Amino acid sequence: MDLRLYIAQRVSAMVMIPLVFAHLGVMIYAIQGGVSAGEILSRTQGSVFWFLFYGVFVVSVSVHGAIGLRTILSETFRFRSLTLDAIMWTFGLVSIFMGARAVSAVTWL
Amino acid sequence: MPREFVISGLRLFWSTAIMNEGFSEAPQRLVEDKKDTILSMTNETTKMSVKVWRGDKSSGSYQTFEVPRQENQTVLDVVTWIQQTQDPNLSYRFACRVGMCGSCAMMVNGAPRWTCRTHVNKVLDGDTLEVAPLRNLPVIKDLVADMDPFFDKWVDAGGHHAPSASRYDDMPKISSDEPERAEANKSIECINCAVCYAACDTVAQNPDYLGPAALQRAWTLLNDKKVDDHDAVLEKVSGKGGCHNCHSQGSCTLYCPNGLDPMRAIAGLKSATIKRALKRGG
Amino acid sequence: MIKTHRNHPLWYAYALHRISGLALVLFLPAHFYVLSLALTQPERLDGFLHWTEIPAVKFAEFGLVFLLSAHLLGGLRLLALELLPWSPKHKTLAALAASGAVLISGTFLLNAV
Secondary structure, eight states, X not given: OOHHHHHXXXXXXXXXXXXXXXXXXXXXXXXXXXXXXXXXXXHHTTOHHHHHHHHHHHHHHHHHHHHXXXXXXXXXXXXXXXXXXXXXXXXXXXXXXXXXXXXHHHHOO | OHHHHHHHHHHHHHHHSEEESSOOSHHHHHHHHXXXXXXXXXXXXXXXEEEEEEEBSSOEEEEEEEEEOOSSOBHHHHHHHHHXXXXXXXXXXXXXXXXXXOOOXXXXXXXXXXXXXXXXXXXXXXXXXXXXXXXXXXXXXXXXXXXXXXXXXXXXXXXXXXXXXXXXXXXXXXXXXXXXXXXXXXXXXXXXOOHHHHHXXXXXXXXXXXXXXXXXXXXXXXXOTTOOOHHHHHHHTSSTTSGGGOOOOOHHHHHOTTOOOHHHHHHHHHHXXXXXXXXXXX | OOOGGGOSHHHHHXXXXXXXXXXXXXXXXXXXXXXXXXXXXXXXXXXXXXXXXXXXXXXXXXXXXXXXXXXHHHHHHHHHHHHSSOOSOXXXXXXXXXXXXXXXHXXXXXXXX
């Protein structure tokens, strides 16, 4: 891990601090009485706030997760740096794509 | 070239540490002094089972010795006793025997320690002791680890003095009260024993990682006014094997026999590199 | 296997951070996939959410909440020791992070059952 990855890792972590606290809060609140698709969608659909909230969350978690995955693959499995970069970028981009689909699914009207 | 100069200097220092193969007089004297005690001990007192790593670069295994227990006995005493009375071919390193030189570090029951300052009482597990060469370094023979990678990384991290003034310039006046000096002072007692290097899992998992000792040295240079180019120091610790690989496991700080805190020094480097990057970006 | 040199609180804190991070990263694509069902097949999403009523699944969710809060609080600890003025209270902070994670995930579990 070099300085650029380190900074990306730490900045994405700092962005996510309030988001994860809120995410945990929503989970604890929403789980009461069970969850249903209708309940989730009534909260999130058409909401600019939740769109931005989950949008920023998806991008940060993809960056953070991809770098973390790269570190583990490097240290535990000793992959070469070209392989590592390929996996990091693939994971990050696929994660952003899947996340964007999920966000649009729950926030689009 | 500064690099070669530093390496040869380190080698010279280390050559004074005896790589003992049964020819040294020092342990002989040590044993002569204690002969009476040792002889009386061998007859009646309790024994412990000491597993000693035997082997070379390519392979090896533990060999078990029965060693008499004494009330006051360091791990280095045990190793010396084995070499003097059981097997003169046993290789190990030591010099000062009083925790000054840092050459006798080994893995003792799985943890890196100065053997000269480690009492058997403190580390004995039941009645067994396991002594192995320092972790994370190649083995030369038996208990002797090859220190070259450790010293090479020390140099790679910029661990040498890059002069910024000539003999005709005045000496810079540095008060010991200055915060930077106080910060540097916290780390300068490092004697290169490589205990932190052997304790670190990140070193074990990442061959490029410079390790706690070298990075801590860079931290002292960053806080040293006599070093001109602080940017160069930060540049050297920002690469592939740099300070950002550290996961703050804290084993370096826990095991440093001199009570230094490399984890703290590395955290200092991390935030210094971020500040520099932000300054450059903005 | 915990080797001797690893047997101390900060190493365990590191291990928890790494294991929780890995688990979360592997869970993430599944999480996104299930939510995106709302777009394509809303009835399957509801089918999936009914599945979460099973106690074993509830317990797995509790595990994920624990890992998320452990990773969050452990990460806060790391950011503090790297970027804030130095404090030597690492062990206390690590213990606080771990107990905070138990507290948050415990609240989740109590609300879930």
